[in-house]
Amino acid sequence: MALDRFALPARLRQSRHASLLLFAATLVLLLVAAAWFTSARSDLAEAYSHVGSRQQALTAANQRQQEAKLRVQLADSARSLVERASAGGFAENEWGERLINISQTPLARDEVNHLLAGMTRDHARIFGADVFELSVTRADEGLFDTPGSKGPPLMLNLRGTLLFRTAQSGSGVAAPVAALAAAPAIAPEAP
Known part of the structure; x- marks a missing residue:
């Protein structure tokens, strides 16, 4: 123990x-x-x-x-x-581009007609307007009224791009466009 x-x-x-x-x-x-x-x-x-x-x-x-x-x-x-x-004849090397900018310019009716006729669309030119405004300069006259012998001028505000053909389709030869030469001489401005 x-x-x-x-x-x-x-x-x-x-x-x-x-x-x-x-x-x-x-x-x-x-x-x-x-x-x-x-x-x-x-x-x-x-x-x-x-x-x-x-x-x-x-x-x-x-x-x-x-x-x-x-x-x-x-x-x-x-x-x-x-x-x-x-x-379709719209190759980029066959077309030229001109920017047109006419701001609040007073023009006689026949000058406006001549300018707008020079921008009508046909096979040789296309105009794309960004801004187009045509107005009378006096309140008592209208755009669609026949003016007197030498009516007051119209106010034109126009901005856009005019594309014009510089060559015949497929030929590659430069061809001046007579319609563009007939258009009034307005200096293009950049927008």
Whole structure:
């Protein structure tokens, strides 16, 4: 019995020592697990951020791809339009362009008639008006009334682009347009 009395504290000491070792090992494992969890959590946040930026990049790339497809369609459409225009005698190297800008200019009726006749559409010229305004200068007269011998002038406001043929279709030889030469000499201005 005496041995049992001394053996019990030794066992308790060994048991306590084993418990402390077990506790220390468990604590170390718990600290390692906590460090791994913290690291994994920050890696997860970084991965989510990376996925978000990649999704934004993918969305931007898809948008650029759609824009590129639209540009290709637009270029194909423009090419088709140019081919159709060339086949119809509207090749770009056969036409010249003149910008016309007449701002609030008083002109006699016969000058206005001559100017407007020089801009009528035919096979040799096309006029696209951006602004066209024709008005009388006095309240007692009208545009459609027959004026006296030399009526008061009209006010003309005209801005646009006159396209005129510079070459015969398919010939490539410059051909001056007589109708353009017959038009009144008005200096073109940039808009």
